[in-house]
Amino acid sequence: MEAPVTGPTRASAADIPSLDRLLNASSFASLIERYGRTQVTSVLRAYLDTLRPPALSGALTQASLADDAIAAAVESMLIEASRPRMRQVFNLTGTVLHTNLGRAVLPEEAVRAVVQALTAPVNLEFDLSAGKRGDRDSLVDELLCELTGAEAATVVNNNAAAVLLMLSTLAHRREVVISRGELIEIGGAFRMPDIMRQAGAKLVEVGTTNRTHPADYAQAVNPRTALLLKVHTSNYAISGFTGSVSVDELAELGRAHSIPVAVDLGSGSLVDLSRWHLPKEPTVRETVEGGADVVTFSGDKLLGGPQAGLVVGRRDLISKLKKHPLKRALRVGKLTLAALEAVLRIYRAPELLDDRLTALRLLTRAPAAMHAQATRLHPVVQRAVGNAYDVAPAQMFSQIGSGALPVDQLPSYGLRIKPIKGKRASVVRLSSALHALPRPVIGRIAEKALWLDLRCLENAEEAAFAAQLDDLHL
Numbered sequence: 059m060e061a062p063v064t065g066p067t068r069a070s071a072a073d074i075p076s077l078d079r080l081l082n083a084s085s086f087a088s089l090i091e092r093y094g095r096t097q098v099t100s101v102l103r104a105y106l107d108t109l110r111p112p113a114l115s116g117a118l119t120q121a122s123l124a125d126d127a128i129a130a131a132v133e134s135m136l137i138e139a140s141r142p143r144m145r146q147v148f149n150l151t152g153t154v155l156h157t158n159l160g161r162a163v164l165p166e167e168a169v170r171a172v173v174q175a176l177t178a179p180v181n182l183e184f185d186l187s188a189g190k191r192g193d194r195d196s197l198v199d200e201l202l203c204e205l206t207g208a209e210a211a212t213v214v215n216n217n218a219a220a221v222l223l224m225l226s227t228l229a230h231r232r233e234v235v236i237s238r239g240e241l242i243e244i245g246g247a248f249r250m251p252d253i254m255r256q257a258g259a260k261l262v263e264v265g266t267t268n269r270t271h272p273a274d275y276a277q278a279v280n281p282r283t284a285l286l287l288k289v290h291t292s293n294y295a296i297s298g299f300t301g302s303v304s305v306d307e308l309a310e311l312g313r314a315h316s317i318p319v320a321v322d323l324g325s326g327s328l329v330d331l332s333r334w335h336l337p338k339e340p341t342v343r344e345t346v347e348g349g350a351d352v353v354t355f356s357g358d359k360l361l362g363g364p365q366a367g368l369v370v371g372r373r374d375l376i377s378k379l380k381k382h383p384l385k386r387a388l389r390v391g392k393l394t395l396a397a398l399e400a401v402l403r404i405y406r407a408p409e410l411l412d413d414r415l416t417a418l419r420l421l422t423r424a425p426a427a428m429h430a431q432a433t434r435l436h437p438v439v440q441r442a443v444g445n446a447y448d449v450a451p452a453q454m455f456s457q458i459g460s461g462a463l464p465v466d467q468l469p470s471y472g473l474r475i476k477p478i479k480g481k482r483a484s485v486v487r488l489s490s491a492l493h494a495l496p497r498p499v500i501g502r503i504a505e506k507a508l509w510l511d512l513r514c515l516e517n518a519e520e521a522a523f524a525a526q527l528d529d530l531h532l
């Protein structure tokens with residue numbers, strides 16, 4: 059409650075200027091030019107309404123009713139209202155491909171390609187050599203085949219869409235055999251049994267949670283079987299007494315019964331990550347060469363590109379997928395294709411990948427570089443958070459994220475911030491204050507400390523990170 063104002067500075071409700079007069083006052087001219095009359099009018103009206111209660115209770119001053127004072131208040135409301143809801147943040151969570159933070163950050167080449175596709179007409183579905191209508195998949199399908207060894211390829215909105223399209227096309231009203239150890243849920247809304255039902259396919263579970271043998275699949279095969287499906291258990295690991303059937307074994311069984319084998323790879327790396335001492339994931343090429351007839355994977359996980367669902371495999375099967383009505387509903391736009399094409403081109407120079415592909419550059423960042431950065435930022439962050447918190451450089455472990463390799467962790471460095479007992483300090487308050495910065499900083503709370511993993515703070519962004527810490531309000 060504001061203190062009542064007395065004497066001649068006190069303003070009453072009758073002193074509040076009229077909307078019409080203010081809109082024509084010189085103080086408002088530049089606001090109207092920038093934001094338009096409609097927006098300024100509605101914000102100004104809302105602001106004048108907020109002045110009535112304090113005017114009635116005697117808490118309003120004449121000074122606050124000056125044209126310039128009202129214009130300044132309205133301007134800050136307009137600035138706040140025009141701030142984009144989607145904002146850049148600093149991902150210091152330690153999870154490189156963070157689904158909630160938009161997964162892969164795209165390389166510069168992809169950004170340029172997207173801007174080109176945004177600012178002029180493009181040959182999205184126009185065959186320039188034939189001079190007639192073309193197929194948008196043809197912008198990337200040759201590259202996808204070259205990089206995976208597959209015969210044909212198609213692209214949809216995300217991998218969940220790829221699996222839905224694949225099942226709807228190849229297994230509608232028929233049976234799909236899948237191991238009980240692979241009936242996965244990925245991030246709540248994507249559950250294999252639910253997708254099967256949506257696609258009108260009948261799920262036939264075989265084996266047990268921890269072990270499934272080739273004979274389990276063989277016994278389930280009958281004339282209604284449409285597909286043998288293998289799902290990469292991306293976001294969980296079964297360890298101990300386990301056994302699953304390899305793509306090769308499944309392909310052998312499929313060939314014997316003329317039943318296609320589909321593999322949902324999830325992350326679907328195009329290169330062997332062990333080359334960079336990262337944990338090994340099955341590559342799309344290995345899966346195709348192992349005999350899979352259709353392989354689905356995401357564009358924005360380990361591939362490091364835009365959100366997309368990629369399907370590669372046998373020409374006849376891909377051709378059926380492309381003709382299904384769902385393909386039209388699930389198709390990608392030109393921005394996705396522009397980014398995807400640029401990212402796939404980077405893969406043609408695999409030896410340069412860890413420098414050019416942003417996601418891989420972050421995943422392979424040298425611990426020494428992060429250690430040096432932690433040492434540099436330590437005093438800066440300590441000064442910003444004040445003496446109620448203890449900041450220390452610390453070793454921590456990053457994750458690849460997006461379901462890839464849930465068990466393996468990458469050694470990394472960062473800052474661990476602990477509230478000091480007896481002082482007015484809390485990790486939750488600190489975390490909220492970091493979220494409130496102009497470019498929010500997202501860390502991770504664990505063991506009563508806030509951890510800022512520096513893996514994803516590239517050196518080029520370090521100055522911007524440090525500079526805005528002056529705005530931290532704890």
Ligand SMILES: *Cc1c(COP(=O)(O)O)cnc(C)c1O
Pocket residue numbers: 216217218219221244248289290291292293322323324325355356357366367460461
């Ligand atoms: C991530 C994942 C999906 C879903 O992919 P989106 O691109 O997020 O739709 C499906 N299957 C597996 C095995 C996954 O890992």
